[in-house]
Amino acid sequence: MTQRTRNWLLLAPAGTWFLVMLIVPLTVVLIYSFGERATAGGYSPAFTFEQYANLPARWAAFKNTMVLAPVGTLAALLIAYPVAYFLAVRVSPKWKTILLVLVIVPFWTSILIRSYAWIFLLGGRGIPALLEWIGIEGVRLINTPFSVLIGIIYGYLPLMVFPIYVNLERLDKRLLEASSDLGAKPWRTFIQITLPMSIPGIATGCMLVFILLMGEFLIPALLGGGKVFFVGNALVDLFLQSRNWPYGSAVAVTLVVVMLITVTIYMRLIKRLGAHREDVSLM
Amino acid sequence: MRLYAIFVYMFLYIPIGVIALFSFNAGRHASQLQGLSTKWYGIALSNPFVMDALETSLVVAFISATCASLFGTMAAVALQGIKGPVRTAFDALIYISVMIPGIVIGIATLIGLVTIFDQLNPLIVAIWPNGIEPPQLHMGFASLIAAHTLFLMALVIIIVRARLSGMDRSLTEASSDLYSTPFGTFRQVTLPLIFPAILAGFLLSFTFSFDDFIVAFFVAGSETTLPIYVFSSIRRGVTPEINAIGTMVMAVSLIMLVTAQILLRRGERRNK
Numbered sequence: 001m002t003q004r005t006r007n008w009l010l011l012a013p014a015g016t017w018f019l020v021m022l023i024v025p026l027t028v029v030l031i032y033s034f035g036e037r038a039t040a041g042g043y044s045p046a047f048t049f050e051q052y053a054n055l056p057a058r059w060a061a062f063k064n065t066m067v068l069a070p071v072g073t074l075a076a077l078l079i080a081y082p083v084a085y086f087l088a089v090r091v092s093p094k095w096k097t098i099l100l101v102l103v104i105v106p107f108w109t110s111i112l113i114r115s116y117a118w119i120f121l122l123g124g125r126g127i128p129a130l131l132e133w134i135g136i137e138g139v140r141l142i143n144t145p146f147s148v149l150i151g152i153i154y155g156y157l158p159l160m161v162f163p164i165y166v167n168l169e170r171l172d173k174r175l176l177e178a179s180s181d182l183g184a185k186p187w188r189t190f191i192q193i194t195l196p197m198s199i200p201g202i203a204t205g206c207m208l209v210f211i212l213l214m215g216e217f218l219i220p221a222l223l224g225g226g227k228v229f230f231v232g233n234a235l236v237d238l239f240l241q242s243r244n245w246p247y248g249s250a251v252a253v254t255l256v257v258v259m260l261i262t263v264t265i266y267m268r269l270i271k272r273l274g275a276h277r278e279d280v281s282l283m
Numbered sequence: 284m285r286l287y288a289i290f291v292y293m294f295l296y297i298p299i300g301v302i303a304l305f306s307f308n309a310g311r312h313a314s315q316l317q318g319l320s321t322k323w324y325g326i327a328l329s330n331p332f333v334m335d336a337l338e339t340s341l342v343v344a345f346i347s348a349t350c351a352s353l354f355g356t357m358a359a360v361a362l363q364g365i366k367g368p369v370r371t372a373f374d375a376l377i378y379i380s381v382m383i384p385g386i387v388i389g390i391a392t393l394i395g396l397v398t399i400f401d402q403l404n405p406l407i408v409a410i411w412p413n414g415i416e417p418p419q420l421h422m423g424f425a426s427l428i429a430a431h432t433l434f435l436m437a438l439v440i441i442i443v444r445a446r447l448s449g450m451d452r453s454l455t456e457a458s459s460d461l462y463s464t465p466f467g468t469f470r471q472v473t474l475p476l477i478f479p480a481i482l483a484g485f486l487l488s489f490t491f492s493f494d495d496f497i498v499a500f501f502v503a504g505s506e507t508t509l510p511i512y513v514f515s516s517i518r519r520g521v522t523p524e525i526n527a528i529g530t531m532v533m534a535v536s537l538i539m540l541v542t543a544q545i546l547l548r549r550g551e552r553r554n555k
Binding site for chain 2: 003006007008010011013014015017018020021022023024025026027028029032043079082083086087090101102103105106108109110111112113114116117118119120121123154157158211212214215217218222232235236239240245248249252255256259
């Protein structure tokens with residue numbers, strides 16, 4: 001058996017799987033998005049842009065996603081950065097690994113159970129009951145944009161901490177020493193050295209969180225109570241409740257396209273920032 | 284700074300801790316702690332719906348993690364040795380399956396498979412011998428396993444490839460210089476070195492499949508997995524039973540994850 005044949009045989013199962021379970025289904029979604037809804041639900045063949053023309057009917061879902069995904073990403077970044085900095089720069093090597101693992105572990109456990117925990121905490125008998133006990137009454141937390149935001153931060157914080165930590169960890173600590181030896185105050189060292197050097201980590205973290213948030217369903221479903229819904233919730237509604245497959249397909253295609261465009265623009269921006277940094281370091 | 288870090292760790296762990304604490308609640312109400320007991324664990328474990336869902340989840344997770352580890356490792360090993368368009372195509376496929384939101388994967392699998400089944404079912408009826416009830420393809424166990432295998436396979440390929448590229452090339456070269464067959468080299472040199480990564484990939488895959496809600500929600504057909512059961516129970520209200528199930532699910536994932544971490548780290552050290 002030649003090496004060529006062997007490689008083909010080794011790749012065959014994975015290739016078949018990718019073809020049948022990824023390429024064919026995604027193509028079907030693309031084709032369906034130009035079709036019409038059959039009377040009993042499902043799909044009837046056609047070539048029309050009607051589904052795409054109808055997209056504004058689900059504008060609220062897109063708007064919520066395009067507002068809460070960036071806001072959630074930014075909030076996660078602001079909370080995660082100091083933790084990553086603390087772990088990378090301030091903690092002794094002995095504790096580093098264990099503390100880092102403690103940050104990451106929640107991310108790999110069930111997001112369903114973790115969001116459920118917040119229903120429990122933010123619901124009527126959780127934090128609002130505690131607030132009532134100290135005299136603040138009538139606070140409603142669950143099923144608001146605030147509760148969805150908390151869920152987002154809680155769910156994706158670990159994913160933001162990790163890449164920033166890796167970046168800061170690799171940063172040459174001598175640069176920081178040099179800066180303080182040359183008389184820079186700590187905040188100035190941070191603004192002029194640490195922060196610019198950690199842009200790649202920030203960029204990776206933000207992109208990971210943002211991509212996952214764009215397709216989020218569970219957090220708004222559980223903590224938004226039907227009032228704060230994302231594109232993901234609209235998709236579940238269209239496919240599983242109203243069985244409007246062509247329209248649902250058009251929404252799904254639009255979601256992926258919006259995501260790709262945002263990520264491409266974002267990468268360009270980051271590259272420009274990165275190039276700028278290179279210039280500075282050359283001087 | 285340290286205070287801030289402590290605060291963030293509390294933020295990460297208090298909600299999980301509260302769920303675990305209330306799962307030992309002796310009372311009937313979810314949010315009033317009335318003494319400690321393990322009775323809700325007993326109630327959850329003797330609920331036939333929970334046990335059915337648990338069984339489905341475990342079987343699906345085991346089969347899809349096994350398939351994903353096998354096919355993923357095979358692909359990773361082959362990709363190590365090739366360049367050109369095939370490799371580019373596979374890189375793109377792996378990238379797509381990681382990038383596309385889970386919900387879109389779920390939807391695409393649902394309508395893709397339903398479309399294929401609608402085409403195949405009349406064919407099966409036509410070629411089936413008379414007198415025997417012809418089987419009908421439908422969404423369920425198999426489609427769930429197939430969908431999970433897809434995204435877990437991409438994960439295994441990424442993990443195993445990372446290990447393969449960190450491997451010392453001179454080892455396999457030495458082996459073939461000493462007249463070992465390619466298969467012999469693989470079995471005696473490559474496989475022992477990448478085995479921890481494969482096992483870690485398997486454990487991560489198992490956890491992901493076991494915890495997955497969104498893909499299963501679309502492709503499980505009439506089957507109910509544990510996350511689907513929990514989701515529909517939450518919709519009906521918060522109960523101590525869900526707290527008990529949730530705590531058990533978290534505990535199982537934690538054990539698997541810690542094992543996977545240890546395996547990956549130990550392997551890394553050995554490679555150095």
